[in-house]
Amino acid sequence: MKTPLSRFRLMAIICGVNLLLLCFAYLPAKYIFDLVENHKILIVVPIAHGYFYIAYILTVLQLGVQKRLKLYLMGLLILAGTIPFASFIAERKIVQKYS
Secondary structure: OOOHHHHHHHHHHHHHHHHHHHHHHHHHHHHOOOOOOOOHHHHHHHHHHHHHHHHHHHHHHHHHHHHOOOHHHHHHHHHHOOOOOHHHHHHHHHHHHHO
16 A cells, blocks of 8 residues: 555656646747647646646645645645746655655
């Protein structure tokens, strides 16, 4: 059975990778190269990020309740899902502290 910490690790990595795809692949393709209108399949990236981010928030809340994290720390972890590379850093620090 997976623990909330292992689920958090997985969701932080998935959300982080998807955010990097969104920021460094989808947005340049849309605004610089104007590819999104011609390739409708690219719309999957922002939609997937929305679903992954919601799952990430729920995972942070579950971990916060289980580990009795302070509200500001939970808020920072949630915010880390919106900043490129921040979810990877947050994941490392939380795993080191609570493993």
